[in-house]
Amino acid sequence: xxxxxxxxxxxxxxxxxxxxxxxxxxxxxxxxxxxxxxxxxxxxxxxxxxxxxxxxxxxxxxxxxxxxxxxxxxxxxxxxxxxxxxxxxxxxxxxxxxxxxxxxxxxxxxxx
Amino acid sequence: xxxxxxxxxxxxxxxxxxxxxxxxxxxxxxxxxxxxxxxxxxxxxxxxxxxxxxxxxxxxxxxxxxxxxxxxxxxxxxxxxxxxxxxxxxxxxxxxxxxxxxxxxxxxxxxxxxx
Numbered sequence: 001x002x003x004x005x006x007x008x009x010x011x012x013x014x015x016x017x018x019x020x021x022x023x024x025x026x027x028x029x030x031x032x033x034x035x036x037x038x039x040x041x042x043x044x045x046x047x048x049x050x051x052x053x054x055x056x057x058x059x060x061x062x063x064x065x066x067x068x069x070x071x072x073x074x075x076x077x078x079x080x081x082x083x084x085x086x087x088x089x090x091x092x093x094x095x096x097x098x099x100x101x102x103x104x105x106x107x108x109x110x111x112x
Numbered sequence: 113x114x115x116x117x118x119x120x121x122x123x124x125x126x127x128x129x130x131x132x133x134x135x136x137x138x139x140x141x142x143x144x145x146x147x148x149x150x151x152x153x154x155x156x157x158x159x160x161x162x163x164x165x166x167x168x169x170x171x172x173x174x175x176x177x178x179x180x181x182x183x184x185x186x187x188x189x190x191x192x193x194x195x196x197x198x199x200x201x202x203x204x205x206x207x208x209x210x211x212x213x214x215x216x217x218x219x220x221x222x223x224x225x226x227x
Contacts, residue, residue: 043217
């Protein structure tokens with residue numbers, strides 16, 4: 001099925017560990033974003049990309065890195081995990097500015 | 113003050129009822145308005161998309177935008193148990209450094225439709 005694929009679905013990390021959340025889309029969308037979803041906070045933008053090789057920070061970028069070497073893939077790296085990064089992470093893509101986004105099914109991350 | 117405010121509910125209605133979900137916002141520059149449905153432990157799914165003010169209908173769903181009041185609504189007619197989910201409003205304005213790529217979300221309203 002066409003769409004946005006995220007792996008892993010669940011992850012438990014120890015404080016200080018690093019990891020990469022994977023995101024891939026097969027719709028040839030130029031725009032991709034990472035959001036985190038926390039109770040009572042809604043979804044907040046971490047980083048986004050407007051095309052291969054172009055990324056920028058969103059509202060809550062601290063502690064995260066991204067890169068976009070291909071149109072399809074947009075991995076999110078946690079540099080040194082902290083308990084405050086316990087959240088559900090969603091990757092999303094859209095073909096154009098202002099259009100609706102297609103979301104992945106999410107990665108549930110717990111940092112202990 | 114949050115940019116987008118949404119009553120978290122929960123909201124319980126009997127099957128067949130008309131459901132009204134609402135969001136208010138503070139940024140008058142918002143132009144694109146969306147409603148997403150999110151089932152438990154799933155990603156948000158785009159339900160309705162509107163540009164500027166007005167109404168849009170799609171089957172049992174109607175989205176309304178009143179920019180003068182900074183108020184948007186989603187109506188669900190003949191609600192079904194399968195409509196039980198969390199409904200998220202979202203909007204953006206295509207301006208600013210992140211505006212074009214940042215959806216501002218409400219916190220979501222949890223809806224349960226009772227058979």
